[in-house]
Amino acid sequence: MAKLSWLKSGEPFSEQFQDFYFSTDGGLQETEYVFLRQNNFPQRFHSNQQALNNKTLRIAETGFGTGLNFLVTAYHWLQNAAQDSILEYTAIEKYPLTKLQLTQVYQVFNQSWPQLHSCCSELLGLYPDTLLSTSPFLRRGSEGLENQYELKLFAGKIHLKLIIDDATAGLKQLLPTNNKMDAWYLDGFAPAKNPEMWQIALFETMAELSKSGTTLGTFTSAGIVRRGLIEAGFEISKIPGLGKKREILAGIKK
Ligand SMILES: C[S@@+](CC[C@H](N)C(=O)[O-])C[C@H]1O[C@@H](n2cnc3c(N)ncnc32)[C@H](O)[C@@H]1O
Known part of the structure; x- marks a missing residue:
């Protein structure tokens, strides 16, 4: 489970990683810039319907956090x-x-x-009271693997699959489905503070779950x-960051 302390502003700080969950200086703007804009969202949500697999857009995130x-x-x-x-x-979260x-x-x-109020309350209403992390002794229950939680929000328009595991191990659980992601949000604390997550095995597994x-x-631009x-087969560009952040990365699978 996450070990948190709280800033005066009420925002969470990770005691495990000694790092912030999101920018305390415009977290929402940072999310929109780093994760949505670099994946060409929200434009891609409506302009490219035929490109979606059966009208489903698949996004995966490492580090669900808040x-x-x-x-x-x-x-x-x-x-x-x-x-x-x-x-x-799909989001993988270890803590x-x-x-x-x-x-x-x-x-x-x-x-x-x-503006996020209805999304927050919809998610909170469905968020499990306790979350099991069963890896490496995964057991399959009637609903699938026991460390996976499938939440259907907004009358099924949004499916959230939460996998409680290490990022690489959690993503490997998706390989048998053969579903390819349309986009990645590569989050997680700074590589210098969390070197265990940012491994070549993670990038290779992402590539396996991607398509051209x-x-x-x-x-991060580390x-x-x-x-x-x-x-692992992605074309990567350095993009100017927001605020104090000098550079971020955007990529596309070849
Ligand atoms: C910067 S926070 C993520 C912020 C998050 N996207 C949000 O909106 O709050 C990084 C997250 O990565 C998780 N994390 C760290 N190492 C991990 C790992 N090896 N596998 C999966 N998740 C990890 C942390 O527990 C934390 O929740």
């Missing part, structure tokens, strides 16, 4: 996507927040970004990430 990236994406999806299309959002922690975070979100044209955005993604 769910801010998910909530902002859900908000834009509901505004822009065609009525009959579905957003399938999930408890429902109580999430409730506390969403009080801040609701004050700062009232799959895009990605990430907040060399180890850029080189790893290139080695």
Whole structure:
């Protein structure tokens, strides 16, 4: 589970990683810029319907955290996507927040970004009271693997699959489905503070779950990430960052 302390502003800080969950200076704007814009969202939500697999857009994220990236994406999806299309959002999280922690975070979100209110309450209503992380002893229950949670939001327009596991191990669980992602949100704490996550095995597994044209955005421009993604078969560009961040990365699978 996530070990948090709280800033005076009410925002969470990770005691495990000694890092912030999101920019305390415009978290929503950062999410829109780094993750949505670098994947050409929300334009792609409505302009490219035929390119979607059975009208389903698949996004995967490493490090669900507070769910801010998910909530902002859900908000834009509901505004822009065609009525009959579905957003399938898969997020892997090794140290999930408890429902109580999430409730506390969403009080801040609701004050700062009232437009997210309905997405926050929909997610909180469905978020499990306890989250099991069973890896490496995964057991299959009637609903699938026991560390996977499938939440259907907004009358099924948005499917959130939450996998409680290490990023690489969690993504490997998706390989048998043979479903390819349309876009990646590569989040996670800074590589210098979390070197265990940013491994070549992660980038290779992402490549296996991608198709030609799959895009990605990430907040980091660290060399180890850029080189790893290139080695795994992504074309990577450095993009100017927002605020104090000098550069971020955007990518596309060859
Ligand atoms: C910067 S926070 C993510 C912020 C998140 N996207 C949000 O909107 O709050 C990084 C997240 O990555 C998770 N994480 C760190 N190492 C991980 C790993 N090896 N596998 C999966 N998740 C990991 C952390 O627990 C944390 O929730």
